[in-house]
Amino acid sequence: MHPLLTRTDYLCQTDIGPKAQILDSNPDALAQALALLGQHDLLALKAFPSWQGVPIDALMFAQFQERLARSSGALAFLQTQHQSAGAMLANSDNRSLQADYLPKMANGEALVGIAFSHLRRVDNPPVTAIAVDDGQKINSYELNGYIPWITGSGIFQDFILAATLPDGSAVYGLLPFKSTTQSTGGSLLRGSLLLSEPMQLAAMNAAQTVTGNLNRWILPPERVVTIRPAGAMPASDRANVLSHSSFALGCAQAGLDWLLEMQQRKSFLVIGAIHTDLATELHTCRAEIEQALTNQDLKHHLTQNYEAQLSLRVWAIDLALRCTQAAVVASSGAANQSSHPANRLYREALVWSVAGQTPDVLAAALQRIAGRSTSMVSL
Numbered sequence: 418m419h420p421l422l423t424r425t426d427y428l429c430q431t432d433i434g435p436k437a438q439i440l441d442s443n444p445d446a447l448a449q450a451l452a453l454l455g456q457h458d459l460l461a462l463k464a465f466p467s468w469q470g471v472p473i474d475a476l477m478f479a480q481f482q483e484r485l486a487r488s489s490g491a492l493a494f495l496q497t498q499h500q501s502a503g504a505m506l507a508n509s510d511n512r513s514l515q516a517d518y519l520p521k522m523a524n525g526e527a528l529v530g531i532a533f534s535h536l537r538r539v540d541n542p543p544v545t546a547i548a549v550d551d552g553q554k555i556n557s558y559e560l561n562g563y564i565p566w567i568t569g570s571g572i573f574q575d576f577i578l579a580a581t582l583p584d585g586s587a588v589y590g591l592l593p594f595k596s597t598t599q600s601t602g603g604s605l606l607r608g609s610l611l612l613s614e615p616m617q618l619a620a621m622n623a624a625q626t627v628t629g630n631l632n633r634w635i636l637p638p639e640r641v642v643t644i645r646p647a648g649a650m651p652a653s654d655r656a657n658v659l660s661h662s663s664f665a666l667g668c669a670q671a672g673l674d675w676l677l678e679m680q681q682r683k684s685f686l687v688i689g690a691i692h693t694d695l696a697t698e699l700h701t702c703r704a705e706i707e708q709a710l711t712n713q714d715l716k717h718h719l720t721q722n723y724e725a726q727l728s729l730r731v732w733a734i735d736l737a738l739r740c741t742q743a744a745v746v747a748s749s750g751a752a753n754q755s756s757h758p759a760n761r762l763y764r765e766a767l768v769w770s771v772a773g774q775t776p777d778v779l780a781a782a783l784q785r786i787a788g789r790s791t792s793m794v795s796l
């Protein structure tokens with residue numbers, strides 16, 4: 418087995434998994450678990466092509482994330498925001514930002530969140546940017562609007578925000594992850610970022626997700642990570658349609674782990690056959706996703722068989738929902754307690770069913786729920 422996965426398995430079994438309940442609700446415990454991943458240099462796996470000298474590809478990263486999601490949804494969710502920020506910084510042309518942040522991201526010395534998903538609201542972008550120039554060159558960008566989702570408040574020090582420019586392109590910049598008023602040396606312009614209190618969510622509360630309001634925030638060029646053309650987000654979503662499926666697979670596996678536990682505790686009930694059926698289905702779904710990820714690496718881009726990949730993504734979501742529901746049902750009334758493992762897993766499945774949701778994923782997931790073919794999705 419890849420040493421990265423061996424290490425991850427060890428951490429999940431000895432530390433993360435046994436604390437899963439507290440990691441769901443306690444931000445300090447979750448921050449400590451993130452720090453543990455940092456101690457093992459596991460926090461910039463998308464930024465660098467290798468871990469301790471061993472290459473990492475898309476499949477390896479997916480298997481890493483599946484293991485985390487199996488052990489703790491909250492930790493898997495929190496760390497993936499930071500990993501995405503690392504990938505974005507690694508692909509930046511801003512060498513100074515790279516030098517400041519990248520060496521500190523693998524071990525968690527620098528912790529960075531993201532706020533990109535609102536870019537998918539293309540018809541009515543909630544965060545906008547305008548270039549402030551002197552007629553010759555752009556001096557900065559002025560950012561305004563409402564940020565609907567930023568995870569990691571109180572844990573991450575900065576976040577990368579995407580804002581839509583008038584031509585539909587998007588500027589990505591680094592902002593401090595705290596409510597801040599900018600001082601502009603006595604000028605009337607005073608930009609501000611105001612963050613909400615953490616939302617009270619059904620699952621993964623410890624990851625501290627907030628909203629934000631930007632009023633005339635000035636993003637100087639030295640804090641710009643990148644600028645991407647109009648349409649880059651849908652294209653990236655399409656190429657990476659499978660990238661979120663590892664979370665759903667890990668959650669489904671965790672549901673089956675609990676079902677097995679119930680089978681052992683309640684051997685007088687008929688649980689084993691259901692576990693076998695679901696485990697077989699999960700094995701098939703995972704194998705097909707892993708095959709697709711292998712092909713993705715060979716081709717570098719997932720441009721072919723998009724519809725097939727979309728079906729696999731919503732199959733994984735469906736399995737997470739069904740396997741965790743099975744865990745609830747097999748646990749009987751006890752699973753109604755919010756502190757119950759099956760209850761947590763079912764709530765985590767709700768998050769994985771919408772995380773990174775695109776219009777196609779939404780439509781295909783609904784069609785699967787309704788028992789219709791996903792080929793009806795408009796592509």
Ligand SMILES: Cc1cc2nc3c(=O)[nH]c(=O)nc-3n(C[C@H](O)[C@H](O)[C@H](O)COP(=O)(O)OP(=O)(O)OC[C@H]3O[C@@H](n4cnc5c(N)ncnc54)[C@H](O)[C@@H]3O)c2cc1C
Nearest residue numbers: 531532533534537538539540541566567568773774775776
């Ligand atoms: C607990 C939690 C934490 C999260 N944390 C983060 C985070 O840290 N960073 C981050 O970037 N995201 C985060 N998200 C966002 C997450 O990825 C989104 O749930 C997902 O992208 C769907 O977006 P939405 O829920 O805002 O729904 P909506 O904005 O309603 O979007 C649903 C779909 O409809 C389409 N759509 C919506 N409005 C329009 C429009 N006006 N024009 C055209 N199409 C439209 C979009 O393409 C989208 O795919 C978080 C979500 C949750 C639940």
